[in-house]
Amino acid sequence: xxxxxxxxxxxxxxEVPEEGxxxxxxxxxxxxxxxxxxxxxxxxxxxxxxAAVRRWDVVSPSATTIGRASDxxxxxxxxxxxxxxxRHPAMQGxxxxxxxxxxxxxAHALCNHLDLTGWQxxxxxxxxxxxxxxxxxxxxxxPKVALVVVRHVVDVERRxxxxxxxxxxxxxxxxxxxxxxxxxxxxxxDEPSFERLLEAHxxxxxxLNRLRNVLVERLxxxxxxxxxxxxxxxxxxxxxxxxxxxxxxDPDADPDDTDDTG
Numbered sequence: 305x306x307x308x309x310x311x312x313x314x315x316x317x318x319e320v321p322e323e324g325x326x327x328x329x330x331x332x333x334x335x336x337x338x339x340x341x342x343x344x345x346x347x348x349x350x351x352x353x354x355a356a357v358r359r360w361d362v363v364s365p366s367a368t369t370i371g372r373a374s375d376x377x378x379x380x381x382x383x384x385x386x387x388x389x390x391r392h393p394a395m396q397g398x399x400x401x402x403x404x405x406x407x408x409x410x411a412h413a414l415c416n417h418l419d420l421t422g423w424q425x426x427x428x429x430x431x432x433x434x435x436x437x438x439x440x441x442x443x444x445x446x447p448k449v450a451l452v453v454v455r456h457v458v459d460v461e462r463r464x465x466x467x468x469x470x471x472x473x474x475x476x477x478x479x480x481x482x483x484x485x486x487x488x489x490x491x492x493x494d495e496p497s498f499e500r501l502l503e504a505h506x507x508x509x510x511x512l513n514r515l516r517n518v519l520v521e522r523l524x525x526x527x528x529x530x531x532x533x534x535x536x537x538x539x540x541x542x543x544x545x546x547x548x549x550x551x552x553x554d555p556d557a558d559p560d561d562t563d564d565t566g
Contacts, residue, residue, distance in 0.1 A: 404433060407437075411428050411429055414428075418495075418501070419497075420454070425533075426532045427532050428453050428457050428533075430531035430532040431457060431531050432450060435449070435523075436522060443515055448505055448507050451501060451507060451512070454492065455493050462490070466488055467485065
C-alpha cells in the first residue's frame with residue numbers, strides 16, 4: 305500500500321508546520337525576561353520618539369488653573385472674584401447655608417446617638433439652627449456647642465416634666481415632696497453615653513458648665529429659648545393639623561374614629 309501520510313505529517317506521524325505558517329504558542333520558546341537594573345527602561349531612540357509624540361498631545365492649562373491667576377503677578381477676572389466672594393447670584397449665601405446644614409446634621413447625629421425623644425431632638429435642632437457660635441470663642445466647634453445645647457435642652461425639659469420649673473407648683477409642696485422631686489431629676493451629663501461623647505470631643509464638665517452659661521446668655525439675647533425645629537410656637541393648638549386639611553379630608557372628623565363596617 306502507498307504512503308497515506310499527507311503534506312502536514314512526517315513519516316513518524318508528527319505534524320510538520322507548513323511553510324509560512326506560525327507555530328502554535330505552546331511550541332514557541334519562552335521569551336527571556338530580565339529583572340536586572342535598567343533592563344526595563346526605554347532606549348534612547350524610543351525615548352526620543354515618545355517625547356516627539358507627546359509634544360502633540362492635547363494641552364489644556366485651564367484644566368488645572370480654573371479660578372486661579374495665570375501667574376503671581378496677575379489677578380483673576382471679575383467674574384471669578386465674584387464667585388469666590390459669593391457675590392454671584394448662584395453662590396450668594398452658600399457658606400452660610402452649608403454652615404446651617406452642618407449644624408443640623410451634627411446635632412441630629414448626636415441626638416440619635418443619645419436616643420433623645422422627638423420633642424427634645426426638635427428643641428436641640430431648633431436652637432442649633434439659629435444659634436450664633438461666635439460667642440463661644442475657641443470652643444465654637446459644632447460638636448462641642450451641640451453637646452452643650454443637648455445638655456441644656458434635655459435638662460430643662462426633664463425639670464419641666466417634673467415641675468421643677470413651675471414656682472407655683474413647688475410652692476404647694478412639702479419639704480419631703482420637694483426632696484423627692486429633686487432626687488427624681490437626673491442630668492444627662494451624668495449618663496455614660498453622654499460622658500463618652502464629651503471625652504471623644506475633648507470637652508470636660510468644667511468647660512461644659514462654663515459654655516452653658518454662655519449658651520443661656522445667647523438664648524436670651526437672640527430670643528430662641530423655646531425654638532423647636534419644624535414647629536411653630538405661635539400656632540393655635542385649636543386649629544386642625546395641616547395633614548388633616550387635604551383633599552377629601554373632613555376637618556370635623558375625629559382622627560380616632562375608624563370605620564369598622566368593612
